[in-house]
Amino acid sequence: MLTHRQMLDRGAVSYGPRTALVDASGRRITYTDLDRMTDALAAGLLGAGARPGETSVWLSGNCLEYLIAYFATAKAGLAFSPLNYWLRPAELEGLVDLVAPSVVFAGREWTDVLDAMPAVGAARSRVVLGGAATGWTGWDEVLTGPGSLDGVPDDENALHEIVFTSGTTGASKGVMRSQRGRILDSVFSALAFEVRRSENLVFCGPQFHIGGASVPNQVLVQGGTATIVAFEPEVVGAAIAGGASYMIGVPAHYHLLFDSGVLEKIDTTRMRGCYVGGSVASKALFGSISDHFPAADLVQGYGSTESGPHTLALRGQDFLDHYGTLGLPVPGTEVRVVDPAEAARELPAGEIGELLVRSDSVMSGYFRRDDLTAAVLSADGWLRTGDLVSRDEQGFFTLAGRAKEMIISGGENVYPKEVEDVLSEHPAVAEVAVIGIPDPVYEERVLALVRRSGDATGTTGEELRQFVRARLAGFKTPKDVHFVDDFPRTGMGKIAKGELAQQYGTVFDA
Incomplete structure (x- = not known):
């Protein structure tokens, strides 16, 4: 069984005193503490009335509590849906209405916005972080509240994640994924990107993205450390000075970090890998990364919220030898390049076509949108990505265009x-x-x-x-x-x- 309950239980036994999570303040949570805290929160949610099979939403800035809530909801049998804190109230309300949450987690700065939404008022529990709010229960109160996990199903195939992405029409779509899908994605991507258990991985992207859980999980499945911060050059610089060895960022993060000058007095030689996501970055940026982190491999990948998100990977010497490509498929991933107008017709190497993906970590569909699911996901599990690629004779993929105009x-x-x-x-x-x-x-x-x-x-x-x-x-x-x-x-x-x-x-x- 591949469930987060089992993953954390075994992590506590195998890696108990090792540091699992670190934040910008220096707070550290061991594997023993992570298992204990997620058990306690899950029990507290059930004790407050939540029931397995129901849903939850999360609205807050980056923090360690995100991952505690993520794992706790899995243990309690709840689906977990992180919301984009940059959206306007009307945009958020549409997502909340769709999820119809039983549990709402929110930072204090968002409680007033959420209070105006009928679906939030109908929730069994509203949990506030970082302060107090009328009608909301404090995080610590739930963490120490009564409740039990006895009798809660531990099903690897049950829905756990609902992560929102936008389609070409602008309509928000909730991408569904099971615990099994997430754990397999974490294991396979750690292999492909050569992320080791000795790693201290610094994550600074918004947690409401698919990477909010998928990236830290690459080290948490094997006893490594994830440092969770909100992006600020000074904060990321401090994490690097504190021993971070692997950084995840989009091109803008690296540009802003380098332009700030914060690395000038920091020893950056412990950094052994720099992942650049979001899109294919410029050659000048990769050169600048190598200049600032001389011991680090350049790392790049391709994927989407629907596909895993880790589908193709490129690192180290392969990056240098095949610069400009998206890399090779992640272990456990099947890929095809097909005629966009006739998906059954696979194209030979060198021809441009639509990328199709199949793996255990591909989404199970769009939440409450069977019509949209049917348009991109076949009965035998092939996902139409909408991206146009070509594959060379050595199996490396190159992006030719985005069919969705994104x-x-x-x-x-x-x-x-x-x-x-x-x-x-x-x-x-x-x-x-x-x-x-x-x-x-x-x-x-x-x-x-x-x-x-x-x-x-x-x-x-x-x-x-x-x-x-x-x-x-x-x-x-x-x-x-x-x-x-x-x-x-x-x-x-x-x-x-x-x-x-x-x-x-x-x-x-x-």
């Missing part, structure tokens, strides 16, 4: 249609196209190209930016708004976004 800004996924739909609500906007353009720090930034309505000549780009900012998360808000008289068109009259990307891709370079 923009990656600072490691965050932005889907143009969602932003276009909001801008279209403004009376000054007659027509709009949103594209991603290169950015030296954030990989890509969002550009909105707007054709004004006839009587709106005085409307400014900043006015439109603020209009979006009030309705969508900041990372989705266009960094630039450019007004046009008309758009290039396809033969069917649609806006030709490919031409726009070529035309505007260098106009706004910093």
Whole structure:
């Protein structure tokens, strides 16, 4: 059985006094403590009325408590759904309504927002971190509350994770995964990325992403240490000075870390691996990583919330020999390159097609959206990624394009249609196209190209930016708004976004 209860029980026996988790304040939690605390929280949730098979949501900044809640909900038989704290209240409410949680975890700064949501009011338990709030139970109170795990099913195939991602339509989709899927992904990705049990892995990405659990689990399944911090150059620098040996970040993290100068007085020679996620970074950035961390391997991977997330991996000498590729499949992963219009037709090496993935860690589907699941996941388990790739004769994959038009800004996924739909609500906007353009720090930034309505000549780009900012998360808000008289068109009259990307891709370079 591959369950988190068994993983942590055995971890306590095998690695008891070793440090499992560290935070920015220096707080340390051993494997013995992690097992004990997650047992206690799980029992406290059940004692407060939660029942196996129900759901929970989490809304807070990065902290060790995230992983304690993650594992505790698994032990209690609850599904766990982390929410994006950058979303606006209306965006959050739609996700909360869909999950219909029995348990709500939140940092004190988010309790007022959540209190306005009927689905939160209907929850059996509301647990607050970092303060007190009327109608909410304190974290420590639940941790020490009455309850028992006796009789709770320990099912490796039961739903545990509901992690939200956005689709090409902008509609949020909850990706479902079992405990078995997560643990297998952790083991296989640790093998592929050569993450060892002696590792001190520093994680600074938002925990509401799939990586919030999948990345720390790579060391927690084998007795290593995960250092959990929120990204600030000084904080990450302190973690590196404290002995971190493996760093996970998107290109923006590395740019900001290097530009800050915090590494100038720090011994960086203990860093043995630097993973760059989010998208294919520039050669200049990889050179800068090698300059700042001379003993570290360069590491890169490919995946998605739906696929595991670890699907392809590249590290060390393979990275140097096959620079520009996405790497080889992670152990336990099957991959195919097929004709996008005819998925049954597999393509030979060298031809560009859609990447299909099958493994034990591929999602089981989209939460309460069987229609969307059927569109991407076949009955025999093959996931259509929507990404276009080619495979060379040695089996290494190269990304050719994103069939979904997704923009990656600072490691965050932005889907143009969602932003276009909001801008279209403004009376000054007659027509709009949103594209991603290169950015030296954030990989890509969002550009909105707007054709004004006839009587709106005085409307400014900043006015439109603020209009979006009030309705969508900041990372989705266009960094630039450019007004046009008309758009290039396809033969069917649609806006030709490919031409726009070529035309505007260098106009706004910093």
